[in-house]
Amino acid sequence: MMEGFTRKISKDNLRSALGKENLKSALEKIPLKEKLLLAASTIPFIAASTMSSSCATTCPYGMVNDPFPGQCSRYIDLDGDGMCDLSQVTTAAQTTDTTTTTTDDTSTGTDSGQGNGAHAEVQDPVDANATTIQDTPSMDSGNLGGDGNNYLVLPISMLIIGGYLVTHFLFKKGILKRNKHRRIWNLLLTAGYLGSGGTGVILAVLINMGIRTALNPSLIFWHVELSILMVVGTLIHLHIYRKPFRNMFRVLFGFKSNSRRRDPNRAEGTSK
Amino acid sequence: MVYDLVLPALPFIGGYLFTYSLYRMDLIRKALHINIWNFIIGVAFLISGGAGFLLLLFMEFGVKLPINPQLLYWHVELGVTLALVTIFHFHTYWKSSKTMFFPAKRRVKT
Numbered sequence: 210m211m212e213g214f215t216r217k218i219s220k221d222n223l224r225s226a227l228g229k230e231n232l233k234s235a236l237e238k239i240p241l242k243e244k245l246l247l248a249a250s251t252i253p254f255i256a257a258s259t260m261s262s263s264c265a266t267t268c269p270y271g272m273v274n275d276p277f278p279g280q281c282s283r284y285i286d287l288d289g290d291g292m293c294d295l296s297q298v299t300t301a302a303q304t305t306d307t308t309t310t311t312t313d314d315t316s317t318g319t320d321s322g323q324g325n326g327a328h329a330e331v332q333d334p335v336d337a338n339a340t341t342i343q344d345t346p347s348m349d350s351g352n353l354g355g356d357g358n359n360y361l362v363l364p365i366s367m368l369i370i371g372g373y374l375v376t377h378f379l380f381k382k383g384i385l386k387r388n389k390h391r392r393i394w395n396l397l398l399t400a401g402y403l404g405s406g407g408t409g410v411i412l413a414v415l416i417n418m419g420i421r422t423a424l425n426p427s428l429i430f431w432h433v434e435l436s437i438l439m440v441v442g443t444l445i446h447l448h449i450y451r452k453p454f455r456n457m458f459r460v461l462f463g464f465k466s467n468s469r470r471r472d473p474n475r476a477e478g479t480s481k
Numbered sequence: 482m483v484y485d486l487v488l489p490a491l492p493f494i495g496g497y498l499f500t501y502s503l504y505r506m507d508l509i510r511k512a513l514h515i516n517i518w519n520f521i522i523g524v525a526f527l528i529s530g531g532a533g534f535l536l537l538l539f540m541e542f543g544v545k546l547p548i549n550p551q552l553l554y555w556h557v558e559l560g561v562t563l564a565l566v567t568i569f570h571f572h573t574y575w576k577s578s579k580t581m582f583f584p585a586k587r588r589v590k591t
Contacts (some may be wrong), residue, residue, distance in 0.1 A: 268545070360537065388580075397582045406564035413484045413557055432536065440530050455520075460516045 268296040279416075286421075360433045369397075369441045391449055398442035404435030482550065484557045491563050493521075515573055516552050522566040529559035 268275065275296035285294050376393060379385035408428050415425065447454050458464040497518065504514040509540050532552045539549060546552075 305486045362537070398578050399581070402564075402567050406560070406567065408558070408559050410486070410564060413486060413561070417486070418520075418573050436530070436533055441531075441532070443526060456512075457519050461520055462510050 221256070248349035268293065273297075360430070362437055365434060365437045366441055369438060369445070373445050394442065394445050394449060397438065398446050401435050401439035401442045405432060405439045408435065482554060484554070484561075486561055489558050489562060493565055493569075497566075512576055518566065518569055518573060522563065525559050525563040525566055529556055529563050532556035532559070557573055 273296055275293040275363060276291060279293045286292065287294055373394065376390050380387060380390040392461060408431050412425070412428050415422070415428075500509065500514045501516055503509045504511055535551055535554050536549070536556060538544075539546065
């Protein structure tokens, strides 16, 4: 039995199976739609691989000495001097860096913590000796599954796209009904919009009113996470309702569409 | 930076009421009314989502650009518009939205 098996996977068989012609013909057999779906599913991987793991916790908008209430929702003032700590110059001596760095050579230091000062630029020599308290990971994320610089873009995108591919496959095989398939993704999209929109509006109101609460970092974290669900969910929504989406351009701009009208009683150019 | 939450929403509320009344008075087709607002929600999504994604990337890479505060401002403003137009979207597709939240079987009166 073993001999038969080894014969089957002999070198020659493998070579012929993995031959250029065989691979080419196998690739040609895959429909263009599936190729596009496969290509689309690799986007998050590429995006994640290009993202830097070490990120600056200095002001992401490049502001210096941003006064209260701050130009953005990330305003934080632990030392109570009325300036956003992120916009102030940090001294390397106060950080928990394993290597000692100086203010002249901040870009070469390696961080063991959150990377404070890794990309810092000394823009105001007067403040070079200012004491700034190091941000703890929880300050940015609210202890909710990731630090402020790690918004889990890749895992969430992968989960959503993977989930869609599974339900799409089940729907194509007839295991999942069309209505159920649509309902699942419409509900997820609604959850994404409600969560992202709700947290966004709350954050905007808090910033406008100058209210700073301990919940702000958590709100920002969940705003970003739910926005990922919203964006990927919207792209899936466009894929599910691609025919009415194409019709939209035809109705508004007169572009030609290849889709055929099946039901003459149906409202033209709408999905329902 | 103070964000306007009400002012940018007013033209959209007025616009929706305008096209909706035109459709109700049979002056425009339903498809046109729906597609205008589908297009607006798409544009708001593109700008707000695009700006948000760019800001996220800039933060990840530690990129500081002078346009970042403007990008954040328009992300918030268009985000407010997107939230509002999403409510209109639910109103437009109310029948199927109802089915989504409450399946047809549950809505049958006993």
